[in-house]
Amino acid sequence: MTIMPLTVPKWGLSMTEGSVVAFHATPGDRVAAGEELYELETSKIANGVEAPASGVLRRWLAVPGQVLPVGALVGILADETVSDAELDAFVAGFVITDSGPGAPDAAPEYRSIDIDGLSIRYQLLAPAAATGAPLVLLHGFGGDLHNWLLNADPPAAHRRVYLLDLPGHGGSSKVGGDLAALAATVSGFLRALEPGAVNLGGHSLGAAVALQLALSDPSRVLSLALIAPAGLGERINSGYIGGFLRAGRHRDLKPVVEMLFHDQGLVTREMIEDLLKARRIDGAEAALRAIASAVFPEGRQAVDFRDRLVELAMPVLIVRGAEDAIIPPEPFAGLPGNFQVETIPDCGHMPHLEAASAVNRAIAGILR
Amino acid sequence: MATKSYRQALNEALAHEMRRDPDVVIMGEDVAGGAGGTGEVDAYGGPLGVTKGLIHEFGAGRVIDTPITESAIMGMAAGCAMTGLRPVAELMFADFLGVCLDPIYNQAAKFRYMFGGKARTPLVVRTTIGAGFRAAAQHSQSPYHLFTSIPGLKVVLPSNAYDAKGLLIQAIRDDDPVIFLEHKLLYDTVAEVPDEAYVIPFGEAAITRTGKDVTVVAMSRMVHFANEVADRLLAERIAVEVVDPRTTSPLDLDTIIESVSKTGRLVLIDESANRCSVAADIAALVAEHAFTALKAPIRLVLPPHTPVPFAPILEDAYIPGPARLEAAIRSIL
Numbered sequence: 001m002t003i004m005p006l007t008v009p010k011w012g013l014s015m016t017e018g019s020v021v022a023f024h025a026t027p028g029d030r031v032a033a034g035e036e037l038y039e040l041e042t043s044k045i046a047n048g049v050e051a052p053a054s055g056v057l058r059r060w061l062a063v064p065g066q067v068l069p070v071g072a073l074v075g076i077l078a079d080e081t082v083s084d085a086e087l088d089a090f091v092a093g094f095v096i097t098d099s100g101p102g103a104p105d106a107a108p109e110y111r112s113i114d115i116d117g118l119s120i121r122y123q124l125l126a127p128a129a130a131t132g133a134p135l136v137l138l139h140g141f142g143g144d145l146h147n148w149l150l151n152a153d154p155p156a157a158h159r160r161v162y163l164l165d166l167p168g169h170g171g172s173s174k175v176g177g178d179l180a181a182l183a184a185t186v187s188g189f190l191r192a193l194e195p196g197a198v199n200l201g202g203h204s205l206g207a208a209v210a211l212q213l214a215l216s217d218p219s220r221v222l223s224l225a226l227i228a229p230a231g232l233g234e235r236i237n238s239g240y241i242g243g244f245l246r247a248g249r250h251r252d253l254k255p256v257v258e259m260l261f262h263d264q265g266l267v268t269r270e271m272i273e274d275l276l277k278a279r280r281i282d283g284a285e286a287a288l289r290a291i292a293s294a295v296f297p298e299g300r301q302a303v304d305f306r307d308r309l310v311e312l313a314m315p316v317l318i319v320r321g322a323e324d325a326i327i328p329p330e331p332f333a334g335l336p337g338n339f340q341v342e343t344i345p346d347c348g349h350m351p352h353l354e355a356a357s358a359v360n361r362a363i364a365g366i367l368r
Numbered sequence: 369m370a371t372k373s374y375r376q377a378l379n380e381a382l383a384h385e386m387r388r389d390p391d392v393v394i395m396g397e398d399v400a401g402g403a404g405g406t407g408e409v410d411a412y413g414g415p416l417g418v419t420k421g422l423i424h425e426f427g428a429g430r431v432i433d434t435p436i437t438e439s440a441i442m443g444m445a446a447g448c449a450m451t452g453l454r455p456v457a458e459l460m461f462a463d464f465l466g467v468c469l470d471p472i473y474n475q476a477a478k479f480r481y482m483f484g485g486k487a488r489t490p491l492v493v494r495t496t497i498g499a500g501f502r503a504a505a506q507h508s509q510s511p512y513h514l515f516t517s518i519p520g521l522k523v524v525l526p527s528n529a530y531d532a533k534g535l536l537i538q539a540i541r542d543d544d545p546v547i548f549l550e551h552k553l554l555y556d557t558v559a560e561v562p563d564e565a566y567v568i569p570f571g572e573a574a575i576t577r578t579g580k581d582v583t584v585v586a587m588s589r590m591v592h593f594a595n596e597v598a599d600r601l602l603a604e605r606i607a608v609e610v611v612d613p614r615t616t617s618p619l620d621l622d623t624i625i626e627s628v629s630k631t632g633r634l635v636l637i638d639e640s641a642n643r644c645s646v647a648a649d650i651a652a653l654v655a656e657h658a659f660t661a662l663k664a665p666i667r668l669v670l671p672p673h674t675p676v677p678f679a680p681i682l683e684d685a686y687i688p689g690p691a692r693l694e695a696a697i698r699s700i701l
Contacts, residue, residue, distance in 0.1 A: 065605065174564075248569065269578055277530075277566070
């Protein structure tokens, strides 16, 4: 191994800079690939940054609290054999480039497509040469495609990744519907853009939509990644759904959104603002109410797919937070061998944000 | 979502509401472009171009050019509002409010109250404020402190293009008279603005920078100065929280007090006036309701008690700017 720069990663479209919160390793430490080296905070979220490879942490080039642009040098991994003079030369010659790990990627543009009269907004992340089947990710209730900011880039290195806004959400038409209607729209989206089979992933409501689609049209789905899924039990925190629908102001929405996370410090002002911006659009609130009353009527889930899981033959990943306060993890018994269930400790309803690395690794393991 | 100017955001808000509700009408000087002049339609689209293009879609019956008679514009608008329309009246410069104050101050603002809640007055007065436009003492003032003191009026000060669209749509849908004050030097500023219609509720402040060391309350163009200073001071590890009330009536005092309770320090920057300003009003409210939270005196960054000068050097010195704001912040840290 020669010199491996540790640079500020880009999480999501709008990230331009990040602030170093704390270091978890000290220069001289031997670190393993995947080990969390430091905590980085952006206006959207805080998250740990992992070692891209194994090696010796030789230097930190930032201090906690420092704000750095995407792609900037935070530290250096290198073997003991690399001299200090070589490190000095590397640092002196380092420039933020358009390629290489953590480089500021061109932001994927928003696109939209008409599906059965609904305008569906989406983003497509496409590698230069795809070697795997596409991945389509569906966000949860009240969310939008930006919820995948920590998860879309790793799979996009090898395959096309589609992030779409479900009807009633984000930049899509503000129309409500039950699980079958939402799944029909996603099915139409797939027919229009990816006629072959795809890997399908979803969070919460989006996971229930993915389940519905996989059950009704199994030949289209190569693998299924279900993150904190709805649709696998009757229980749901009706206080959350009701509170989310009622809260029109920042002050009221914050405690509701905090219920999503085990580490409530992850809830940033910008996260709440983004939710409010989506809610303020004409028709958004009515569409969310329509979806909630169809999918979560009277404080419970309308559809429970647990009895039908045995019908699924593709690899299925279920990831849940042990401390999920929205959909409490139900015990599963007698799942076939194509199911992999992971319960992440100290994690709430948003494992893909709270434990992004673990979730990304688990998803990578089932993609076809 | 696309990047749009403050001017374009306002134009979109007007177009959305005119499409949605046939009772929405626009009236003002040259809003369609030069009646009585060359006869060219849409020559101006308002003196600053905000209503440009609307006459082609909505016609001269809903985009009404008026004579240069502010008292007639406001009288007509107040009457229209009371009798079932939803007028958006344009007052070219807020400085002209003196000649047309009665329909606003002594009529529209009082109808709901005097008729026991049975009268609605869904009137929007769009007008411009702000020094720095090299337009001299009679076209450069920011008299929102006067409107804020009048019960029955809602007073809106959008500081950016996103807020401008959402607040103007809310203003048009609101059943009370709303004074909507656009800063002349913000029309070309840009922000991400959704294509769809959306509303921002009145009485909800925006926090444009978060910080734990000092709270800055700023409105309209002053928000940009406050953000600029906050970003600069962050390099010295001074974390400034910037609160933009968005509306001075109703005022989101809760958010201001919540912020001051965290930081213990308050600086206000306000272009309205040296005496009886909105800043002075908010400072008094914070002193009354959250005195024990304060660790230092409240500082006000205001223009001097003079007319807006015409000489450019003097006009620039008149405007409360980032340098004075930064000095005020440092003086209480």
